[in-house]
Structures are given as C-alpha cells and as structure tokens.
Amino acid sequence: MTETNSLKLALDWHRAGRKTALATVVETWGSAPRPTGSLLVIDGDGAMEGSVSGGCVEGAVIVEALEALADGKPRLLDYGVSDDEAFAVGLACGGRIRVLIEPVGSAMPLEMLEQLVAATDAKAPIAYIIDLESTARRTADTDEFTTRFRSDKSGIEDDGRTFVGIHNPPLRMIIVGAVHIAQHLVPMAHACGYTPYILDPRGAFGSEARFPNELILDDWPDDALAALKPDARTAVVTLTHDPKLDDPAIIATFGSDAFYLGCLGSTRTHAKRVLRLQDAGFSDAEIARIHAPVGLNIGGKSPAEIAVSIMAQITDVLRRK
Known part of the structure; x- marks a missing residue:
C-alpha cells in the first residue's frame, strides 16, 4: 500500500466511525527495513494496513497505537531492528527506527488529514510538518522544502525536532x-x-x-x-x-x-x-x-x-x- 493510499484509508476509517491512528517512520539509522515517511494505519480493533518495518516491529506498534487511541495522545517510539529480524525481511543487517503514532482527530487534526488527502487527490505536492516536541502541525508546499520534494525525502530537519513528511504526486x-x-x-x-x-x-x-x-x-x-x-x-x-x-x-x-x-x-x-x-x-x-x-x-x-x-x-x- 502506498503512503497516499494509507492517508485515504485512515480518513475513510475515521469517517466510518472507527478509531484510527497513523504510525509514521520519522527517522532511521543503519539498514532500516522501511524508509522515512512510511505509514501504517491502525484501528481500535487492531486491524492494520501499510507497514513501518516490513514486519519487524509492527506488533509492538499496534499495542502502542491502541493505547494512544485510548488516551488520544501521540507516541514517539524508538525501536532497534536486530540482524536476525532484518535478515527475515531481506536486509543484510539491522538498524534503528523512530515511529510517531498519531490518533486521528486528536493528535492529528481531522482537517489536517482532510487537507493531505485533498492534495493527493488533486495530484498536488504537499508536506506535513510535525513538531515532535509539541502539538504543532501544519502543511507546506514546494516553495518551502524544494530539495525534499525533489528527492522524495521525508525526514527530520537539522533542528532535531521538525519532521517533514513529503507527499508527492506519482x-x-x-x-x-x-x-x-x-x-x-x-x-x-x-x-x-x-x-x-x-x-x-x-x-x-x-x-x-x-x-x-x-x-x-x-x-x-x-x-x-x-x-x-x-x-x-x-x-x-x-x-x-x-x-x-x-x-x-x-x-x-x-x-x-x-x-x-x-x-x-x-x-x-x-x-x-x-x-x-x-x-x-x-x-x-x-x-x-x-x-x-x-x-x-x-x-x-x-x-x-x-x-x-x-x-x-x-x-x-x-x-x-
């Protein structure tokens, strides 16, 4: 499932009355199974679509997501991927990943998700910017993060706290x-x-x-x-x-x-x-x-x-x- 499809699915689930959370890979080190910006959608019953690790840590992320859905608060998680786990998903060696979990409608404002989906439906580039140390969320266009849009590269800025999620048209x-x-x-x-x-x-x-x-x-x-x-x-x-x-x-x-x-x-x-x-x-x-x-x-x-x-x-x- 593409990240665009994950956004649409999260919105559909939320509108259908299902408690929904988005898990995003915000940072990686070493041979991480999935790149920054990868998304996993989880509902209140533990159903999931997408991937943040190719299977290495999905189970732990789902447990944290269910807790986040219960209290409406985001979670910033840090996982190590062992060499054995990495080998199981086709990598030569392990690494580390950081995953942000955002319940839709609280940590992630519904209007923000709607804006992201509307932009992707219109095949317009859009960035989702998250302050990992506060509740601040906003969007931006290509004028602000030209290099990231050009390289399709989501990630954390040099300040160590600002995550930029890039959503480009195909x-x-x-x-x-x-x-x-x-x-x-x-x-x-x-x-x-x-x-x-x-x-x-x-x-x-x-x-x-x-x-x-x-x-x-x-x-x-x-x-x-x-x-x-x-x-x-x-x-x-x-x-x-x-x-x-x-x-x-x-x-x-x-x-x-x-x-x-x-x-x-x-x-x-x-x-x-x-x-x-x-x-x-x-x-x-x-x-x-x-x-x-x-x-x-x-x-x-x-x-x-x-x-x-x-x-x-x-x-x-x-x-x-």
Whole structure:
C-alpha cells in the first residue's frame, strides 16, 4: 500500500466511525527495513494496513497505537531492528527506527488529514510538518522544502525536532514513439516508479503485441499531451526521429511544467530541430529545456543501452538538478 493510499484509508476509517491512528517512520539509522515517511494505519480493533518495518516491529506498534487511541495522545517510539529480524525481511543487517503514532482527530487534526488527502487527490505536492516536541502541525508546499520534494525525502530537519513528511504526486513518463528503444525504456520506467504512457498514432508501432499491458495512446502527440497535462512530476521523451510527431510533442511540453524533456537524435539532427523551433518563434530559454541528444553520454549503442542512458539522465535531473 502506498503512503497516499494509507492517508485515504485512515480518513475513510475515521469517517466510518472507527478509531484510527497513523504510525509514521520519522527517522532511521543503519539498514532500516522501511524508509522515512512510511505509514501504517491502525484501528481500535487492531486491524492494520501499510507497514513501518516490513514486519519487524509492527506488533509492538499496534499495542502502542491502541493505547494512544485510548488516551488520544501521540507516541514517539524508538525501536532497534536486530540482524536476525532484518535478515527475515531481506536486509543484510539491522538498524534503528523512530515511529510517531498519531490518533486521528486528536493528535492529528481531522482537517489536517482532510487537507493531505485533498492534495493527493488533486495530484498536488504537499508536506506535513510535525513538531515532535509539541502539538504543532501544519502543511507546506514546494516553495518551502524544494530539495525534499525533489528527492522524495521525508525526514527530520537539522533542528532535531521538525519532521517533514513529503507527499508527492506519482511520477509519470510520456514516451513519444513506440520504437525499439521504448520497448526497453518502459520496463525501466516501471522499475523506477514511473507510470509510462506510450504515444504513437502509427498502429504498427504502438500495438498491444509490442507493448503488452501498457498504456498506449494513438492520438497525435500534441492532442495526447493536452489530455495528459504534464506536471512537475512528468518526464517527456521523444523517440520517433520524425518532426511531424516529435515537434508537436516538444511544443506542447514547452507549455507544461514537465521536469524533463529529452529528444532522440544526433547533434546534427538536434541543430536542425533548434532551427525549426527558432523559426516557429520559441525562445532560447524554452529550447534549452531540451536534453539532446537524449540520455547521459555513456557510450551506449544498442537500444537497451540508450534506454539505460535515458533513464539515468531522467533520474539525474529529477534528483540532483
């Protein structure tokens, strides 16, 4: 269960009259089973969904959550995960985790949970900020915690008491051109947490046989992009080598908040692309958004190697740039 789903479930349970608590991993050391920001939802009967440790300490967290639900007060817990327990959930060695338990409606104000769920439903980034030494709770947008939003990194600030829980919209990758490179890039996108969309009006390319069980759109790329509305969690990659398909997709991306735009083609091909875009009236700043030739320069030659370089560059731009 994703953290977004955990928030929605906690709200649903509370609205259904079930006493509900949220347990959040606020800090980790060593080889902790679950990252900071992981959520576990517990109700008054001990039912649970989600995970804070992969099974190592869930039982103890549930006991503490039931006590928190009884008195309405939060709990900040510190657990060690032994090497044997870590090995049981697939880790090489143990570590430590801190878990905050918040009963919904008391320690965690209901309106705060509703705000978090509304933001995630609207695919808007939002941070949940908790003062671990008081009852203070608030939310924030990307202007305040830009680096954390960019890296998807929840955690405690340098003051040692302020926990920032990052809730980002899902990552998407829009691939224009159902070509051989795309057949390798799509599974990499899935593995890295993206939902890929394949755009190609050419039926022979964008077929179910070539991309089984994938999201394939046969609209012209500019129409498809207008419907998909690329946001700041979207990467766009054009792979067709055909200006009739790539250029409309590029122009549509210029008008979006997509964090990455990469285009296949040699240096010479890109130079011609730049001239076409300049002639169409686009500025140097807009054209500079294009990563071309697409991908990190790792010397890749085969379609699979080029796909690796593209995925690496997208990751680099998302996490570091």
